[in-house]
Each structure stands twice: as C-alpha cells, then as structure tokens.
Amino acid sequence: MSTDSNVALEIQKQATEAHKRQNRKKSLSIFLFLVPAVIIYLIFILYPIIATFNYSLLDWNGMGEQVFIGLDNFKALFTDPAFWLALRNNMYLVLVSIFVQVPLGLLMALVILSSIRGKRALNVLYFLPYLMSAVAIGLLWVFMFDPAKGPINNVLNMFGFESISWLASNNIAIISVLIVLVWQFAPFYMILFKASMVGIPEELYEAAEIDGANGMQKFLNITFPSLMPTIVTSSILAVVGSLKTFDVFYIMVGGSSGGSTEILGTYMYRQTFVNFNMGYGSAISAVMFVIALASVIIILFSDSQRKKRGDLA
Amino acid sequence: MKKLQLAVISFFMMAIVIGLAACGQDEQGAGDQDSQSSQGQEQVELDLWHFDPGAREEVYKEAIQRFEEKNPNVTVNDLLIPNDDYKQRVVVSMSGGNPPDVFTSWGGGWLEEFVDSDQVRDLTDEDIDYDSFVDVALNNSTYDDKVFGLPLGISTYSFYYNKEIFEEHGLEVPETYDEFLNIIEVLKENDIYPLALANQPKWPGAFYLMYFADRLGGEEVFQDAYRRNGGGFDDEAYVQAGEYIQDLVGKDAFNPGFNGVPYDSGQGRQLMYTGDAAMMLMTTGFVNNVRQEFPEFEEKMGVFPFPTIEEGTGDPTNIAAGVSPVWSIAKDTEHPELTLELIKELTSVETAQGYLNKSGTPVAVKGVEVEDEYVTIFTDWINQANSIQFPYDQTLPPELAELHKNTTYELFGESITPEKAADAMEEKAQEILE
Known part of the structure; x- marks a missing residue:
C-alpha cells in the first residue's frame, strides 16, 4: 500500500518534472519570439522615456553643458502661467474628444450600419478626413477659415452674417481648431464602433424583437452594453491622443496667438527647439507622460470596477 | 516537432542579428570602399x-x-x-x-x-x-x-505697393507718416484694404514695431536696450510704437483676421496680387515670391521705405534688414x-551675382554688378542708411526673441496694452541679458 502510493507519487513527480521542462522549453521559445519586439520596444519606447525624465532634471540647451538642477524645472513649470494655460487648452481637447468625437463616431457608425439609402457613399465620405495627412488638413482648413476669401465666411455672408476672424481672435481660434480635430478623428472612432457592432450576435436583436423592444430599447440594452469595451478603448485613445496633439494646432495657429492657443505639445516644442530649453521641454514631456499614464490607469480601473459590478449582478 | 520549432526560431534570430549587423556595417563598408577608390584620392x-x-x-x-x-x-x-x-x-x-x-x-x-x-x-x-x-x-x-x-x-524690409491702385485714387508715395495715414483713409473709403498683413507667424507684424521704435526714438533705442547701456525695452519709444500699432489696428488699416493668416501659404500675398490690398511691409523675399507666383504683378509693383514720423527723432534713412x-x-x-x-x-562673387540677379535681393559680398531694378533701389537704401537695424527676433537670444514676437502679436490682437507689452519685454530682458 505504502510502496504503491510511493510509486504513484514518484510517477506523478516525474510527470510534473517533465511538464515543467516542457513548460520551460515552451516559455523559452515564446521568449525568443518576443525578443525582436522587446528590443525595439526598449530602444525606441522605453529608453526615450527614461532619457526624457533624465533630461528634465537638467539645465541644458540641447547641445552644450548639462547642469544637474534636480526638480527646479518642475518647480518653475508648476508656477508657469503659460504651462497652466496650455494644460487647460489640452483639457478642452480631452473633453471634446471624449464627449464629441467618440459619440459622433458612434453616431456615424450607427448611420452607416442602418438601412438608409446611400450608406455606401456615406461610408466613404465619413472616412475620407481620416485618410488625409495632418499637414494637408491643417492647410486646407486655414484656407477654409480665411477671413477675407475663405468659403466659410462666404457662406456666412450669403446668409447675412458678419465675417468671423476664425483663427485670429483667441477664443474662436481654439474652437476653430477643435472643429477640425473632430472632423479629422471622428471617422477613426466610427471604424472602431462599426467593427465591434458587426460582432454583436443577431440573435440578441431577434430575441428583443420577439419581446417587443423598440429601436431605442434595442440600442440601450443591447448595442450600447456590447460596445462598452470599445467605448473604453476609444476613450483611452482619445485621452492619450488629445494629450499628444501637435500637428494640426501647429499648422493652423502656429501654436502661437501669444499662448492663448498653446497646448502642451506646442509649448514643449517651443521651449525645446525654439527657446533652446531642452531640460524644461523635457519636463513638460514628462508631465504629459504622467498625465496620460494616470488617465489610462483611471479609465482601466473604473472599467474593471464596472466589470466586477456586472459579474455580481 | 520541437526541434523544428527551435530551428525556425534560431533561423529568425540569426536573420535579425545578421540584418542588424549588416545595417551597422553598411556605412563602414561604404567608407572603406570610398577611401580606396579612384586615383588613390579619398572620396568625400x-x-x-x-x-x-x-x-x-x-x-x-x-x-x-x-x-x-x-x-x-x-x-x-x-x-x-x-x-x-x-x-x-x-x-x-x-x-x-x-x-x-x-x-x-x-x-x-x-x-x-x-x-x-x-x-x-x-x-x-x-x-x-x-x-x-x-x-x-x-x-x-x-x-x-x-x-x-x-x-x-541682405534682405531689406520696406513697403511694396500697387502702383495702379495709387494712380487710380490720385495717391503718391508717402514720405511722412501723416501722408501715409491719409493714404490709408482714402483707400478705406474706396473699399481697399490699405495694408496686407499675414501675421500668424508673428514676424511680419514685428517689422512694424521695429520700424516705429526706430523712427520714433532712433536706432539707439534698441541698441541701448539690447546692450544694457542704460536703456530698456520699456523705453518710451517702445510704448509709443505699441500705441502706433494699435492705432493702425483701430483704424482698420489691415485686412481682417490678419493675426490668423499664415505667411508661407500665401493668402496675404494673394490680397496684393488681386488688388484687394494696396500695400504690404515685407522682406525682399516678396520680389522672389512675386516672380515665382504671379509675375504679372511685377509691372504694377513699387517700393517705398518706411515713412518719416515728424514727432520722432529717428533718422529716416535708417533701414531694417536681415542677413x-x-x-x-x-x-x-x-x-x-x-x-x-x-x-x-x-x-564667392559669382554666387553672389547669381543670388542678386535671380532673387532680387542685395548681397553682403562686394564686387557684384547691380542690374536688377529692385536691387538697385535696395542697395541705394543700404548705402545711404545711417544705420541698419537687424530684426529683433534674429538678434536677441531665442527666448527673448520669442517673447518679443508674442507681445507684438498681442499688441496687434489688442489683447495687451503697449505698457504691459513693454514691461514684459524688459522684465525678461533683465533676466536674460546681463
């Protein structure tokens, strides 16, 4: 009896041993497959991030002598009104992308998946802006918004409204750029939503129809909950994307307007490459990174909370 | 099976490593080849x-x-x-x-x-x-x-104007600032934008501040502020220059929305080409642009230097120019x-001659022959100038230069008072210039 069980134990042991070995082999091959990606990640993502944090502790013009000054850059940054203004503008951008771009993308996806006429044409039309390069978009809209000869003002004049100096006056300038950003990025979210809507099982809708649900009820109880993961992904992309925004702002308003349309990206660029404050610019980048990271963590955390609640219910 | 898998992986790894090594060697290899090539001379x-x-x-x-x-x-x-x-x-x-x-x-x-x-x-x-x-x-x-x-x-900064428009309304090239203001009035009455300005990049507007300060207080204003010789960027001449700018803005002397119009993409110049605007303060790059973009405009085009301001002490021969x-x-x-x-x-003289002939810009090299109509005028200005003012944004340290452009931009946008703009400049100058 006891020898039997010993033998059994022995066999079991050997089995787990072999299993372990196999596992190790497996993880080795997995690791080998990952190596190229990891190397690229380390060199092009992780190293620059660490380098940026390192630079942010220096008084450095980018070329000459590097002087270690500890957290002085950050101290200066947090008392710099231009930084807070840029941050505020970035927050507008975040809000607009989450509450305008993402819902608009959802709406557009609903439209092109519905059974209306000409949805194929709409599909192409909606997606076109996303295919254009940011430089082309920026220039295109600069001409659209041209105060003297631009089509937008011409249309306004046609209806008897006064011309608006779109990109010149401080508050309107930022709204103008936000309009363009919505126009540019809503199609991206549309594609995300469209892809995940196609994946919702048709049976759910059929069952709902049998139960007598109307269109709105179907949307609220089936489509919307099924899209929740996509909405979370979109929000993360929207937050991170709008914190990183640079190109269209830079082209349309030169990131200029004496700071009133400055965003973190353009302010960082100006400090680093125009004013030769590599250290200070890196401090701005570091803060941008921390904000983006924190936002992503918050969104993911609240999503996991939501899922837990969902499980309990 | 396992062996095959490992073999495949090893193959990929090898390929990558070799690939990377080859990339690294590429330049070296090329260098080696160069140094051995023709006539034993090093290829550079x-x-x-x-x-x-x-x-x-x-x-x-x-x-x-x-x-x-x-x-x-x-x-x-x-x-x-x-x-x-x-x-x-x-x-x-x-x-x-x-x-x-x-x-x-x-x-x-x-x-x-x-x-x-x-x-x-x-x-x-x-x-x-x-x-x-x-x-x-x-x-x-x-x-x-x-x-x-x-x-x-050497690119001189001056007014370009549309001769046709001036003739049509019986206007003459202004010598004094009062005459200049009078022209603005007449043009406005005739629904022409008197001055074209594409101020999004901020330097075109900064020309006005530079010229006003020079005409009002002379070239010493900037030199004393920059060299810290008892002067400052809060000098009365700078405050006044700001007031002159805002006076022009208040008179609607510029095309609408000028602060949002970029220069490079050309809407500002377009206003000149189409005759919607009559004058523009610009670098000699304007001649270069006209010849490339709209050569027909050249026969209508004239130039005149920044007018004299009677109440100012600056020498009217002073000119602003960039190198x-x-x-x-x-x-x-x-x-x-x-x-x-x-x-x-x-x-070289040869290069300078080509530069002068082709781009309509005076050169910093002696011994060239001036044939171009505009270069002749510009060169005369340079030779007669009591002093040449280089643009602030190219002269000052970058951070101060940036502030100068920003405050001037805000002066044009009427979102800052001349006093505040001048004070902000002086504060930064004290921090940056010793």
Whole structure:
C-alpha cells in the first residue's frame, strides 16, 4: 500500500518534472519570439522615456553643458502661467474628444450600419478626413477659415452674417481648431464602433424583437452594453491622443496667438527647439507622460470596477 | 516537432542579428570602399543644410556644382528643409552629435546659441578675405570679435505697393507718416484694404514695431536696450510704437483676421496680387515670391521705405534688414579644409551675382554688378542708411526673441496694452541679458 502510493507519487513527480521542462522549453521559445519586439520596444519606447525624465532634471540647451538642477524645472513649470494655460487648452481637447468625437463616431457608425439609402457613399465620405495627412488638413482648413476669401465666411455672408476672424481672435481660434480635430478623428472612432457592432450576435436583436423592444430599447440594452469595451478603448485613445496633439494646432495657429492657443505639445516644442530649453521641454514631456499614464490607469480601473459590478449582478 | 520549432526560431534570430549587423556595417563598408577608390584620392561626402527654396536654391546648387568640379572627389549632399522645421532639425542633429558639415542660418542670436555651445567652427584666422564682405552683415555673425559665419544676402524690409491702385485714387508715395495715414483713409473709403498683413507667424507684424521704435526714438533705442547701456525695452519709444500699432489696428488699416493668416501659404500675398490690398511691409523675399507666383504683378509693383514720423527723432534713412543665408561650419566636421572651400564658393562673387540677379535681393559680398531694378533701389537704401537695424527676433537670444514676437502679436490682437507689452519685454530682458 505504502510502496504503491510511493510509486504513484514518484510517477506523478516525474510527470510534473517533465511538464515543467516542457513548460520551460515552451516559455523559452515564446521568449525568443518576443525578443525582436522587446528590443525595439526598449530602444525606441522605453529608453526615450527614461532619457526624457533624465533630461528634465537638467539645465541644458540641447547641445552644450548639462547642469544637474534636480526638480527646479518642475518647480518653475508648476508656477508657469503659460504651462497652466496650455494644460487647460489640452483639457478642452480631452473633453471634446471624449464627449464629441467618440459619440459622433458612434453616431456615424450607427448611420452607416442602418438601412438608409446611400450608406455606401456615406461610408466613404465619413472616412475620407481620416485618410488625409495632418499637414494637408491643417492647410486646407486655414484656407477654409480665411477671413477675407475663405468659403466659410462666404457662406456666412450669403446668409447675412458678419465675417468671423476664425483663427485670429483667441477664443474662436481654439474652437476653430477643435472643429477640425473632430472632423479629422471622428471617422477613426466610427471604424472602431462599426467593427465591434458587426460582432454583436443577431440573435440578441431577434430575441428583443420577439419581446417587443423598440429601436431605442434595442440600442440601450443591447448595442450600447456590447460596445462598452470599445467605448473604453476609444476613450483611452482619445485621452492619450488629445494629450499628444501637435500637428494640426501647429499648422493652423502656429501654436502661437501669444499662448492663448498653446497646448502642451506646442509649448514643449517651443521651449525645446525654439527657446533652446531642452531640460524644461523635457519636463513638460514628462508631465504629459504622467498625465496620460494616470488617465489610462483611471479609465482601466473604473472599467474593471464596472466589470466586477456586472459579474455580481 | 520541437526541434523544428527551435530551428525556425534560431533561423529568425540569426536573420535579425545578421540584418542588424549588416545595417551597422553598411556605412563602414561604404567608407572603406570610398577611401580606396579612384586615383588613390579619398572620396568625400559633405552634408549641407539650408532653408531657401526657389531661385535661391538654384543658385546654391550652381555654387555646389562649381565646388564639385574643382574637387572631383567630393560629393555635396545639399538638403533643403523648410524654415521652422529647419531650426528643429539643426538643434537635434547638433545635440545628437551628428550635425551637417555646412549649415546656414540667420546669424544673430540663433547662431550665437550654437556658438556658445561650442558647435560652430571659428573662422576668424582662416584664409578668408574679410574685406570682400559688407561690414554690417559680417558683424551679424561675429561674436566677441570672432567670426562664425559668412553672409551672402541682405534682405531689406520696406513697403511694396500697387502702383495702379495709387494712380487710380490720385495717391503718391508717402514720405511722412501723416501722408501715409491719409493714404490709408482714402483707400478705406474706396473699399481697399490699405495694408496686407499675414501675421500668424508673428514676424511680419514685428517689422512694424521695429520700424516705429526706430523712427520714433532712433536706432539707439534698441541698441541701448539690447546692450544694457542704460536703456530698456520699456523705453518710451517702445510704448509709443505699441500705441502706433494699435492705432493702425483701430483704424482698420489691415485686412481682417490678419493675426490668423499664415505667411508661407500665401493668402496675404494673394490680397496684393488681386488688388484687394494696396500695400504690404515685407522682406525682399516678396520680389522672389512675386516672380515665382504671379509675375504679372511685377509691372504694377513699387517700393517705398518706411515713412518719416515728424514727432520722432529717428533718422529716416535708417533701414531694417536681415542677413541670410549665413554659412557656417560644424566644429566637428572631418573635412575642415574642404568645408572652408565650400563656404567660400557659396559666398564667392559669382554666387553672389547669381543670388542678386535671380532673387532680387542685395548681397553682403562686394564686387557684384547691380542690374536688377529692385536691387538697385535696395542697395541705394543700404548705402545711404545711417544705420541698419537687424530684426529683433534674429538678434536677441531665442527666448527673448520669442517673447518679443508674442507681445507684438498681442499688441496687434489688442489683447495687451503697449505698457504691459513693454514691461514684459524688459522684465525678461533683465533676466536674460546681463
């Protein structure tokens, strides 16, 4: 009896041993497959991030002598009104992308998946802006918004409204750029939503129809909950994307307007490459990174909370 | 099965490693080959970066060709990078330790930043005939009596106007500021924008501040503020200059929405070409642009210097001008002799003559023949000028230059008072200038 069980134990042991070995082999091959990606990640993502944090502790013009000054850059940054203004503008951008771009993308996806006429044409039309390069978009809209000869003002004049100096006056300038950003990025979210809507099982809708649900009820109880993961992904992309925004702002308003349309990206660029404050610019980048990271963590955390609640219910 | 898997992986890894190694070796291999090639002479490649498109680029290419003919073993890789991008690329390449051998700039405070960081070669004691350059232009790239760049062009800033419109409304070129204001009134009554301004990049508007301050207080205003000789950027002349700017804005003298109109994309110039606007304060680059974009306009086009202000003390012959390109050599270049030859060719009389003829811009090199109608006028102005004012944003240290452009932009946007703008400038100046 006891020898039997010993033998059994022995066999079991050997089995787990072999299993372990196999596992190790497996993880080795997995690791080998990952190596190229990891190397690229380390060199092009992780190293620059660490380098940026390192630079942010220096008084450095980018070329000459590097002087270690500890957290002085950050101290200066947090008392710099231009930084807070840029941050505020970035927050507008975040809000607009989450509450305008993402819902608009959802709406557009609903439209092109519905059974209306000409949805194929709409599909192409909606997606076109996303295919254009940011430089082309920026220039295109600069001409659209041209105060003297631009089509937008011409249309306004046609209806008897006064011309608006779109990109010149401080508050309107930022709204103008936000309009363009919505126009540019809503199609991206549309594609995300469209892809995940196609994946919702048709049976759910059929069952709902049998139960007598109307269109709105179907949307609220089936489509919307099924899209929740996509909405979370979109929000993360929207937050991170709008914190990183640079190109269209830079082209349309030169990131200029004496700071009133400055965003973190353009302010960082100006400090680093125009004013030769590599250290200070890196401090701005570091803060941008921390904000983006924190936002992503918050969104993911609240999503996991939501899922837990969902499980309990 | 497992073995196959491992074999496949090993193969991939090997491929990647070899690939990476090959990439690394590529340059070395090329270098080896070069050094062994024809006639035992070393094959050399020089990188040259500049920011001038159009006719000016052509002139540089011709100069490079002449240089390459004299030095058959040398290839010059010239790279044109647009203005704003250019500044960034140069900074990054310098900090990355891989700068172009030869690069161009506007001299002044921007180049000084690189000089201070010990990135630019000192040309003072090299075999260069400094007498062949115009002194004021050379001073723009001279720091502590050491020369760090050779200038080629001098771009004067003045008003361009539409002769047809002036004739039609019986207007004459203004000599005084009152006459200038009168012209603005007449043009406005006739629904023409008196002044075209594309102020999104901020430097076009800064010309007005610079000229107003000069006409009101003379060239000493800036010199005293910049050299910290008892003057300051809060000088009465600067406050007044701000008031003059806001007076023009209040009179609707400019095209609407000028603060949002970019210069490079051309809507500002378009207003001039179409006759919607009558005058524009611009660099000689305007002539270059007209010839490229809308040559028909040239016969209608006239120029006049910034008018005299009666209540001011500035000398009306004073002129504002920028020096560019200024050719410099990176300190760490491996070919000190060749790069020197190259920038000498780029500032030779032949190159300067081509530059002058093709781009309608005076040059900083002596011994050229002036034929071009506009260059004749501009050169006269330069020769008669009591003093030449270089643009603040190219002279001042970058951070102060940026503030100058920002505050002036806000003056135009009426979002800051002249006093506040002047005070902000002075505060920063005290922090940055010793």
